[in-house]
Amino acid sequence: MFVLFFYNKLTFGGMDMDENFKVIENYLMVRMPEEVDHHKSVYISKTADDYIMREGVGNVVFDFEDTRFMDSSGIGIIIGRYKKISYFGGKVFAVNADTRIKRTLMICGLHKVIEIME
Amino acid sequence: METRNDTVLKNEMEITFDAISVNEAFARVAVAAFVTPLNPTMEEISDIKTAVSEAVTNAIIHGYDVEYDRGRRREEKNQVYLHCTIEDDVLEVEVKDTGKGIENIEQAMEPLYTTKPELDRSGMGFAFMEAFMDDLEVESAPGWGTVVVMKKKLGTTSWLEPEE
Numbered sequence: 001m002f003v004l005f006f007y008n009k010l011t012f013g014g015m016d017m018d019e020n021f022k023v024i025e026n027y028l029m030v031r032m033p034e035e036v037d038h039h040k041s042v043y044i045s046k047t048a049d050d051y052i053m054r055e056g057v058g059n060v061v062f063d064f065e066d067t068r069f070m071d072s073s074g075i076g077i078i079i080g081r082y083k084k085i086s087y088f089g090g091k092v093f094a095v096n097a098d099t100r101i102k103r104t105l106m107i108c109g110l111h112k113v114i115e116i117m118e
Numbered sequence: 119m120e121t122r123n124d125t126v127l128k129n130e131m132e133i134t135f136d137a138i139s140v141n142e143a144f145a146r147v148a149v150a151a152f153v154t155p156l157n158p159t160m161e162e163i164s165d166i167k168t169a170v171s172e173a174v175t176n177a178i179i180h181g182y183d184v185e186y187d188r189g190r191r192r193e194e195k196n197q198v199y200l201h202c203t204i205e206d207d208v209l210e211v212e213v214k215d216t217g218k219g220i221e222n223i224e225q226a227m228e229p230l231y232t233t234k235p236e237l238d239r240s241g242m243g244f245a246f247m248e249a250f251m252d253d254l255e256v257e258s259a260p261g262w263g264t265v266v267v268m269k270k271k272l273g274t275t276s277w278l279e280p281e282e
Contacts (some may be wrong), residue, residue, distance in 0.1 A: 075242055
């Protein structure tokens, strides 16, 4: 397990880097696009999972600063990541969400399982 | 010469597009543009865009899923039909696919129920359509396809955003 972890660390350079994904200590920061829909969600989910596995991060932060539109696919991204990392005691955060995004999150009751912050 | 017959606005449009995920953005922007003569608020546009996005996404990933794709006749193309009408201040959006259809509509409309949890679907599609539009009707026949009709009356919310 440990060897695998370091092996992944070393080979990480070979992976496509995306500037919207950043690892800071134990947190994976994901900058969400302007429009979060099913078309974009497939890539975000997959890439976030890659980072979580390779970097072994415990928590995920979704940054909605640029986001002006989100449908239920965005909820799917968050719930999917939450299920993965909560097994290991990780937390999910949503930051910089505007009123509308917050409303979308609240309709699903997500504010009970993730932290919504300014 | 201009006549004053525009007191009751009547308008209709129809688009047919391929059932691929890039068209989700196209569909919701098209409906948002279509509704601009009614002077919708940002809130209303956002609601409409979300609802249209949900309906079209459903058609693409559930109506024409991999299972359906395997069984279909090759010459047919997977397409989504979008039909919108404006009558006075009411927008009606119809989203139709000729895919595999829904076996149990009631169950499908339950919040958090999804047949595709492996694709990270949240099961909130129909719940969102209900929450963001005024009226929602779903008709479906397994093997034939699904029609979703949504209605929204515009001009009911104020222009000013409510204080938090």
